Amino acid sequence: MTEAVLDQTENATRSRHSEAPLTVHPLSAHIGARIDGVDLRAPLPAAEVAAIRAALLKWKVVFFRDQHLSHEQHIAFARQFGAPTVGHPVFGHVDGFPELYSVGKHRKANRFEGQAVQRPWTGWHTDVTAAVNPPAASILRGVVIPPYGGDTQWTNLVAAYQALSEPLRGIVDGLRGVHRFTPPAGASATDEFARAVRSRALVSEHPLVRVHPETGERALYVSPSFLKHLSGFAPRESQQLLELLWEHVVRSEFTVRFKWEPGSIAFWDNRATAHLAPTDIFDLDFDRQLYRITLVGDVPVGV
Template identity: 75%
Template sequence: MSAVLQALPSAVEVRPLSAHIGAEIHGVDLSRPLPPDQVAAIRAALLEWKVVFFRDQPLSHAQHVAFARQFGEPTIGHPVFGYEDNHPEIYSVGRNRKQVRFSGPALVRPWSGWHTDVTAAVNPPAASILRGVTIPPYSGDTQWTNLEVAYRELSAPLRGFVDGLRGLHRFAAPQGSTASSLFDDKVKRRPLLTEHPLVRVHPETGEKSLLVSPTFLQSIVGLAPRESQVLLELLFEHAIRPEFTVRFKWEPGSIAFWDNRATAHLAPQDIFATEFDRQLYRVTLGGVPPVGPDGRASVALEGDPITAARAEQD
């Protein structure tokens, strides 16, 4: 798409940020119900650009959830790690949430930390909506990558090979680190292990994308351990090539809304080199089990599907 600025219904403006992924949307007020043409315009921009951003939208928890409901059914905040009191749809993304789960120096590789949300479940969220509240003056940017472009940029023989493969996704401590008793207890209470296709077909657009979530994807079914390791490392490295990505600088009141079926993202690590606080909140929209090019859907090996927030019983 060559236009720098796209004019869409009801004064909605979509401003692309990179060649393959990411656009800012202006001209909407997310604190109120949106007219149908604005909902349609945002949905179209999301499918086109994979992640869309809004500025100056200081929403409450209730407004955040109400905005999300216009695009799908919110899930429970997190199927393993819970949700905010009195707001079952809201998951807290705070500065130190992972530091209380793991200890010790993890093995750091170029793809460390990149992930697609909750792929350990058989039905990962269709989309995620993250709201910035307490934002540091610098550091703390988030990055996303377009996994449809990553798939298309593989060589034809490799695309043909990965089209038929499947991988195992689970929650586990990063290699080299030790899980805390809190992490172990929560994972044991609600274990999740799923076999997903390595390539999924988008249920709305029909496009193929890599379903490679480095944080959760542990191995490839049917390959020898070394074969699995080498192929996964190649795919992880390829999926996060800089030209496939966009980087977003948060401000208070910023919203990021991404298609979890076609992206992976990276939470910032540089925040831990500062003393700044950072607090965001996430709502996820219910998804369906991914389906591969061969028509086979994902299979839950342990655990239940992610439920809608209103159906959750703790």
């Protein structure tokens, strides 16, 4: 691209942004905000990158509407906030786009028989906490969206920590837990998903309370889907305490629910949130296709 064309593109971008200044609209008391007045298809001015980052750190997940990005534009947007990881450490990536993970209605992770016992925290998780350095953030883009159903929920793990009693905070501050990426209940030995997970096992130990590297906030780092037991505890002790904490972090006042539309984007801080993917879509005949990018994170640090 010539210098003249670059100048024209930058001028058009500045003009576009000056017409509709970026605004942040909180969606609940503790988590979630919608950001308007920004076009994510083009490189963002430094001030807008900073504003989006500040909103992300404050509200933990931010949402954008009417952002019909290509795969290339999705990747370019993500790179303004960090280095993308490979699409998924176990299930790979979209052909030709190693940064992208396809979140389709019938992706491998959903193909298993049987049904696990359902509890209030079932399905809630923080992305890939079984990795040594779990992703810092995730950016999910909606492409094919059902006319109803398929909402995603997020919870604020910082607010959940702060709501614990002082004696319990004193206990959990010093604990560590083992995170493991395992096949879901009901997966058979011949299941393709189960075989993939077993061939690329991820197991890590992390602090139960994570100190956020940018804000210094303490988050209750207890991903229900991946945290399997507390280090040094008897099995019964571990299970009782974890179930108490899992039930606590998904309390409704810590959460926000997002209704997807084509062109919607959700950008969340994976260090301070857990989220719940929808299951009602399997009771509908509509297709659903999203694409996710995760950003390289650091090794969690405890209190």
